[in-house]
Amino acid sequence: xxxxxxxxxxxxxxxxxxxxxxxxxxxxxxxxxxxxxxxxxxxxxxxxxxxxxxxxxxxxxxxxxxxxxxxxxxxxxxxxxxxxxxxxxxxxxxxxxxxxxxxxxxxxxxxxxxxxxxxxxxxxxxxxxxxxxxxxxxxxxxxxxxxxxxxxxxxxxxxxxxxxxxxxxxxxxxxxxxxxxxxxxxxxxxxxxxxxxxxxxxxxxxxxxxxxxxxxxxxxxxxxxxxxxxxxxxxxxxxxxxxxxxxxxxxxxxxxxxxxxxxxxxxxxxxxxxxxxxxxxxxxxxxxxxxxxxxxxxxxxxxxxxxxxxxxxxxxxxxxxxxxxxxxxxxxxxxxxxxxxxxxxxxxxxxxx
Ligand code: KG4
Ligand code: ZN
Numbered sequence: 001x002x003x004x005x006x007x008x009x010x011x012x013x014x015x016x017x018x019x020x021x022x023x024x025x026x027x028x029x030x031x032x033x034x035x036x037x038x039x040x041x042x043x044x045x046x047x048x049x050x051x052x053x054x055x056x057x058x059x060x061x062x063x064x065x066x067x068x069x070x071x072x073x074x075x076x077x078x079x080x081x082x083x084x085x086x087x088x089x090x091x092x093x094x095x096x097x098x099x100x101x102x103x104x105x106x107x108x109x110x111x112x113x114x115x116x117x118x119x120x121x122x123x124x125x126x127x128x129x130x131x132x133x134x135x136x137x138x139x140x141x142x143x144x145x146x147x148x149x150x151x152x153x154x155x156x157x158x159x160x161x162x163x164x165x166x167x168x169x170x171x172x173x174x175x176x177x178x179x180x181x182x183x184x185x186x187x188x189x190x191x192x193x194x195x196x197x198x199x200x201x202x203x204x205x206x207x208x209x210x211x212x213x214x215x216x217x218x219x220x221x222x223x224x225x226x227x228x229x230x231x232x233x234x235x236x237x238x239x240x241x242x243x244x245x246x247x248x249x250x251x252x253x254x255x256x257x258x259x260x261x262x263x264x265x266x267x268x269x270x271x272x273x274x275x276x277x278x279x280x281x282x283x284x285x286x287x288x289x290x291x292x293x294x295x296x297x298x299x300x301x302x303x304x305x306x307x308x309x310x311x312x313x314x315x316x317x318x319x320x321x322x323x324x325x326x327x328x329x330x331x332x333x334x335x336x337x338x339x340x341x342x343x344x345x346x347x348x349x350x351x352x353x
Contacts, residue, residue, distance in 0.1 A: 001074045001333060004062060004098075005326025006055075008091030009083025009111045010148060011036060011047045013054035016322035017066035017073070021117075021330030022135065024124035026065035027316065027323045030054040033188070040181045042147075048086030055094050062322065065126075070102045077107040077329020079114065080340075081351025082148070088347040099342035107332040108340040109325045112149050112353055113161075115289030116142040117331065118317040118324035132311045136285040143274050145298070146290030146319075147173035147188070152216045152273055153353060154281055158331050163353040164277055165216025172266055173292045175220035179227050179262050183255045184247025193259045194295055200253075200260030205230050207265040209272075216273050220266060227262050234258075263297050271301045278306060286310050291319045 002025065007014040014029040032050035036042045063069070078095035081088060099106035120135045142153040142161075150167040170178070173190055180189025185196055207226045210219035232241050235249040247255070278286060286308055292298060294315055302310055317323055331337075 003329040005322040012320040014322035015062035018326035028061035051090035075105040080108040081348030114324040117328040119287040141283040145292035167218040169221040197260040200256030202260040202264035204257035205261040
């Protein structure tokens, strides 16, 4: 069974063909990230317009790379939420149109669930991929850490899961992006803050770890504000000093120490809760999804504190991609989940788990 996946929830126009929920046949992506860099974050209008330009060639590329014609495709899976409204509309309307004109079943996919399902891909004829050796086992603890999401989810089985906790404000990746902006480091902030942090002392500043009412919930807005206050204090200015002028006054050493101290606490926040959930639920596997999974600090802390080794998926499948949507689509099809109506499927920008 071959499923075409379509993902347009943020700034990546991404498509892929996946066979049987395990074999990656193609993975095409055009990102508009470069267009947003000057603004320090994704501009929804620009992202949506870029999807319109990219979607048709990217769908064609996924089919061509997989050496498939429409006759080979058994269904179409599309992200219908969560994400930016205008961006989601392009993917969903494309998928609806293709489902009707090519007469294929349509599967509506939750983007956040998709991030975890990228971990089910284990084989590919494509060069340049280092995939996991085996699929995760249930019960499976999923940690989703991206620019838009921070969630901890326990799966007993396919389609049988419980959201243990999530962020109450910013996502962890978003906090990295905002701290990068304060420090004058390039967007996306995760890699640039991580790089800068390597030259700094993680114990230089003590940033707060939020105490949440929910045992597995997170918050990152407090630490982001604390970074702002420390940066202002470091250059001897008050709270009303504009954040966009801070970076030119901070020395490289001050930036490195702030980056390292922030990174350490932000990562510790999610690792603490992951360990807590691991101890309570004793899952057979722990899987990570989302762009922040690239963080070497996250990997270091998890390997130090988790008694179970984590198999990381190829990074190209951790950030937003069509393959994770196609993979989950395969499981929808294989396990008889209801199909979506191609005449009425709507987007759900605030879709939760
Ligand atoms: O999963 P993703 O590509 O998109 C969303 O669904 O949001 O994640 C993007 C996020 C950005 O916030 C970026 O700063 C972060 O992942 N990121 C990292 C690293 N590489 C990317 N965060 C920390 N360390 C990294 N090395
Ligand atoms: Zn994502």
